[in-house]
Amino acid sequence: MSERKHTPLSPELAASLPAVNVDDLLAALKYYVDEDYAHLWIKDQAVCAQCQAKPCLYFCPVGVYRLDRQNQTMVGYQACVECGSCRVGCPFNNIGWTLPRGGYGVAYKFG
Numbered sequence: 001m002s003e004r005k006h007t008p009l010s011p012e013l014a015a016s017l018p019a020v021n022v023d024d025l026l027a028a029l030k031y032y033v034d035e036d037y038a039h040l041w042i043k044d045q046a047v048c049a050q051c052q053a054k055p056c057l058y059f060c061p062v063g064v065y066r067l068d069r070q071n072q073t074m075v076g077y078q079a080c081v082e083c084g085s086c087r088v089g090c091p092f093n094n095i096g097w098t099l100p101r102g103g104y105g106v107a108y109k110f111g
């Protein structure tokens with residue numbers, strides 16, 4: 001794998017960016033939770049059991065994927081902010097992903 005170099009932002013560009021606090025943004029979200037339909041699911045727990053790195057535990061910005069006491073991958077779909085990362089982040093394509101049903105899901109205050 002080639003080494004990636006970190007290039008810092010210029011002071012002018014850094015000064016032009018808005019101050020963004022991710023926790024503040026997440027606190028501004030509204031959720032319309034669909035208790036009758038999980039729009040995310042694990043396709044096969046046996047595949048997760050073979051997955052050593054378990055990147056889903058790290059790439060989801062709101063921690064939807066967790067391990068239970070039996071080391072099985074759990075999906076807390078209610079917290080999903082629909083970023084789409086898990087559509088491409090699972091190396092085994094083992095996450096079922098759909099959008100929430102109409103009228104449900106996350107609502108963004110600023111679009």
Ligand code: SF4
Pocket residue numbers: 042047048049051053054055056057065073089090091092093094095
């Ligand atoms: S990355 Fe995919 S296969 Fe690995 S534990 Fe997560 S959902 Fe399962």
Ligand code: SF4
Pocket residue numbers: 040059060061062063064079080081082083084085086087
């Ligand atoms: S779509 Fe984004 S927020 Fe939702 S579960 Fe996948 S990674 Fe997490």
